[in-house]
Amino acid sequence: MHLRAILQIVVAISLLLSYAKIEARQSLSKVEDLELERQLKLINKPAIKTIKRKYGEIYDCVDFYKQPAFDHPLLKNHNFHPEMKPTLPNLQGDDTSSNINKPFNIGLKGGGCPTETIPIKRITKDDLIRQRLLSHIRGADESPDGDDIESSILDRNNSIATVQIPYNSTNKITGAGAIISLHNPQNLSGHQFSAGRIKVQNGIESIQVGWIVNPYVYGDTHTRLYTYLKTEKLACFNTRCPGFIHINTAIPLDGDLPGSTYGGPIYDVPMYIARDISNGNWWFKFGPNYTSVGFWPSKIFTKLNEFATSVEYGGIVYSPPGVPEPSMGGGYFPVGDLKKDGYFKNSTYLTDKNETKSLDDIEVKLYANSPNLYRVTDYPNSGVESGNLVLYGGPGEHI
Template structure:
């Protein structure tokens, strides 16, 4: 599905010393971060979303309605930040858009976790997580601890939440999480969407029309800090996706970023049928062996808290607008447990709720 050149939404060539593309249309201010990210503060009414033919006459919904309550949202209440904020802020009525480098290209992710687990048609993508199937879900919430996994000979490692509805070739998806994608070595907040399994629609972040951003505080595709450390401090990011006034809204930590308008979708215009929580890597099988890319922390779930990557407080939103713990509904969904595994804990733990540990190191004697 994807060539080796374009994997997990990024070209795999180096981005060092590469020329930046021109500023985005509607830029009123530009801010540069310490890590080299250049952020354009773009007039909210001139953002890329409105280039979509279905959104030509769209009115921005600045109010997201009543934000549903989620339990145990802040276990590790540490502010994750993007360092461009140290050099300025985007004015009100603008949104921050990370400026791509000239050699960056974005391509869709591969198949869905449920398809990859049930068939041998994963197109190189491998998953380890928990899945809730066969329902009508109007939102999802989870807290994911953030890592900087080693890519080694690989191109992509991510932790995320997926909302899925319909079947290929008309499958609708929304994806939110953090990812490390070559040649970067640090995690970045990202979103992605499609209405036809990425056959002709959808992309990551704001690199094509679709997602309507309303927040001036968070730049999609920009590095988030700090990362968790093995047997040390854990830093996490809370993700909440919920349906309000028909649209799909996204809240990261305590900030509502924006929404996917209902008109973008067919099956997801009503509800999600499947929700996935967990990790993903891309295995290009270079040198005729499995990639040694780390998933999550690079350690197996059996090592437990502080060592393995986790997703906690796993919840879904029912048809009454209430978030419920996934207790009893969460199933294991893993493509290759010898390389990356998952341990699902289906109980209503007072601190973690339903949660899971996932990950692994990739290439080894057991993962040839």
């Protein structure tokens, strides 16, 4: 098909989605509208305080004990509390001396939420309508409704460019982290997304942390902090299904992040997933001081309740069949320049002996399943400042 014709089709689909969303809101019956209101009351927990962010989204400060995690049937009789602290080894790999990265603050204004509450992004009626609309467009036979759509998108038909600690049943990995550069790919819409992530996995179960641009989930193209959970029974972003126990009063999941500019300025931030030595819970650590954001309890897993057997560092994108794939990372193939490339500096992992190891210390695999669109490179012993350096990215498909 001629490229101009393809462009016209893509534009038409985009306009149709925008128009259909407006129509869907206007054509809701009273029964449907009441049902959406009922769902919102179940999803959005009572707020002790609300905080509005610069893009207009609202974060509710929810009582720690009423957060969505405790809707999980295995967490009903828990003994967790808001002052919990993990027992972890000293995480190495932080870098505050770089002269190319620019500081930023993801924290909520005014110091965040009150003590013993946690911030959760409020779900709106438009969020539910968008989810409902896109599930109808995909068709009942293609994908189930709700968060299952998210899991099907994230688990299939993806393009990835990653450095991997390959699966081995004898691997006993208790954590992984790096300093991740942040980006804001612009050519995304509808069901597409683009992300940079660290992923730990054992069998079907996995945890991811990183940045993402995801219009389907958020209704915009802002760069946001994200986590993703997959167990044998659950799969979802952030707190959209029960599992992640949030403890930090100021750092929100879904929080907006800055995007680096090709050639500078550059934004980056340390992120780490680490297993608690004392009880096996998996903690998410964020920022220069490795601040605890929250954790995934070991009891919700059947595989990751022990160790991870593989790890990935790199980029992932998704686009529906027939729609040009978006850019990844900084939007260009890596050239070995930290002012231009998507990167993971000081890429490390934790052993079952709680030792921090560089990726230099283990045999890794480079994997890019669409090498004409996206690429990844690994630079062992790249220097004292950068440690093991993973570079990734690509332009995707340009019309």
